[in-house]
Amino acid sequence: MPLTSALSDAVRRLNLPARRLAMSWWRRQSPSRQDRFATLGPLLSVALFLAAIIAAFWYLRNEENEREAEAVKRDTEVVQMQLRLRLVENQEHLARLARDVVTRAITPQDFGAQAAAFARLRPEITHITWLGPKRERRASVAAAGFETDQLPHLDGEDPSLPNGMLGSAPEAAFQAARDSRQPKYSPSFTDANNATVFQLQVPLTDRSGFSGVLIAEYSVEALLRFYVPADVAARHAVVVLDARDQIIAATVTPMPGQRLARAPIYHEVPMAPAMNGLVLRGQGYRTSIGLISNTLFWMVVALSTLTVWMLLGTWKHMRRRAQVQNALSAETNFRRAMENSMLTGMRAMDLDTRISYVNPAFCAMTGFSEVELMGRKPPFPFWPPDRHDENLRLLHQEMQGRSPAGGAEVKVMRKDGSIFDARMYVSPLIDPKGKQTGWMTSMTNITEAKRVRDQLSASHERFTTVLEGLEAAVSVLSVQQGELLFANRSYRLWFGADPGGHNQLAGQRTERGEDEHLADEVDDYSGLPTQQLTEAGSDPREVYIEALDMWFDVRGRYLAWTDGRLAQMLIATDITVRRRTETLAQQQAEKAQVTSRLITMGEMASSVAHELNQPLTAITNYCNGMVSRVRADTISKDDLLGALEKTAKQAQRAGQVIHRIRNFVKRSEPQRQTAHASAIVEDAVELASIELRRRSVAIHAYVAQRLPTMMVDPILIEQVLLNLLKNAAEAIDNAGLPPSRRHIELRVVPKHTQDLGPNIEFSVTDMGPGLPQEVIERMYEAFYSTKTDGLGIGLGLCRSIVESHQGRIKAENLYNGTAVVGCRFAFTIPVDVSRPESTSGPTHNSTALP
Structure with missing residues (x-):
């Protein structure tokens, strides 16, 4: 509070010169010019309002377009992933079938049975064919709906068979598979049934060399029909484009004679893993109407125009009224010069309660001119609108001679609408003949006298207003009687006036002092150690209220209520x-x-x-x-x-x-359990060794002796280790390092740091080319990757896993002088040294180069 008051005073002092300058300029203006300037404010507000509406419409429209584009991108990538998984799965099955053919484990008849069973479960495959090294057909199986004996033809004119001629898609894939000894996808082409297809050709390689291929022909239209999710197809159109950007298949069918045009919102990705020139395109359309055709927009424009027109009319009316006010002001100023100055306001009324006289002091108090008050009957203009009935009752009481001896305290409204307190004394007005002609009223301003008294009551009102305005529930409960002493609006909204809500938030805990040495400090009424309780701090906790299905952050403390009773105050935030x-x-x-x-x-x-x-x-x-x-x-x-x-x-x-x-x-x-570092390292190395052998990288693992057990999820820690080992192997392999530097060191040792205390450090060190400084600074950012095909979630997820176990992860380059000779990733997991230590000895594990 003191700091807030100091800041408020400083801001007020800084704004004071500017405020004085503005007020001085305003007073120098004539009333007509003041009215003219005052009218410009509403005009400017209407213009700003119209500009804000236009900007809001533009912003919302752009935001909706961005959301639609993001949805199209997401759905297109989902379709790409579905097709990728299906093609990879089929390729692996064909590779196993090819291996059985090469090893002569199956005959052509067995091949036909296995291929037919495979094709029946995959409607996207039109046929599976076994060709010899000279393109002769040895066996062929067609999918449902095609004749096996007729597909493919043997007359050399079937477009689905390699024919030895350049320009044929099957022939190009056949030669590529024969030369590279790897499965190859062909470009798209039209088969004998006039359907757009592409082929996967898996080479057959035995000891004598190339012995033929297995051909699996895919229907592009079937791939879209069976493997585009229904919810994606319902939201957006998905089309497949060939290398010439021509649509060869789509989830929607255009009208006859029409071509499916490119939508204003689209996203294109390659049909991986085929990589044969086919592209997936997701298309979406803007559903929002234009700004010009929006009825609400034109309604706002029309209302703004009408408002401007009314303000201009009001401006003209104010100018005419200002002219009249100037004439009245001139006459009033002349009469004021003739009036004596008095601090007490005087007002005279005739017997009909019509004002017959006011002095300058009365006019100064009320702000009304004599002309405005003369001849006025109740209700008078200086009466507040909400107190007309009360003031009229007091006036009738005065007219009957029953005015209080000490005067009556009333509220008086100035001309500018402000209210001040006044005390009025009324006495009969007697003429020289002794006849009563009216009433004389004297009025004094008692606002300053009431200020101190009002401040006391206002402080209580401000306190109550603040608590009522809080979105948190505030309640005060008497400890002894269990009476709800105070509850703000949020508490009443959630729990009503029932003190049971307070008990639920407090967890129904009431700690009673039973120590004999506190007997002198115990309150006789509550039975609790009052001083210790009121001096104790808050005890924050989270409480779930089942009846409301809500969670609250509850902070409570004990305090002495205004009547001396011990009470408990709770502040519960939703x-x-x-x-x-x-x-x-x-x-x-x-x-x-x-x-x-x-x-x-x-x-x-x-x-x-x-x-x-x-x-x-x-x-x-x-x-x-x-x-x-x-x-x-x-x-x-x-x-x-x-x-x-x-x-x-x-x-x-x-x-x-x-x-x-x-x-x-x-x-x-995720399940945290007691785990040993040696077991996690053993499982991670066993999984990583597959990748390491493929990349010709050796690993040397060391696990220290008698490491304490950890409370972790073993699968998650194993995931972090595997990711670091795989990244190290990729760095070494991609750099093409010699065998002397193609090894990784994995060390697990105990450590003790000031911020984490006792912990276990896992470090993975490679002899690769290291990391640039900008990569080290950004490697943990979401979706940031240095790999062309990386998703950028690996190291970020590793950091999240380690930090969820209250650990730390870091990366650093290793230097020999100024040259980078490797990179070291290390992460730590805190442990409880009071737990039993692992009795296994140090683990040394080395995987030699294959």
């Missing part, structure tokens, strides 16, 4: 919106964590496939060897058992890889 916002933010963070894990595993998909291919290939070789030796009757029981054990071991290894990946990407609620 924090329901904040609690719900926190819950929603927590849910969004959990979704982001699962999404990050899915993105990580998606990036590691090829490595995981390679990791699973080794045990599966070993199982196939063991099984084929045992079958051959059993048929030749050249295998003993011990050899057969040994081969079966090796086969089971390889199957268990593949199962462990799948189980580990499934546990990592499985969505679950």
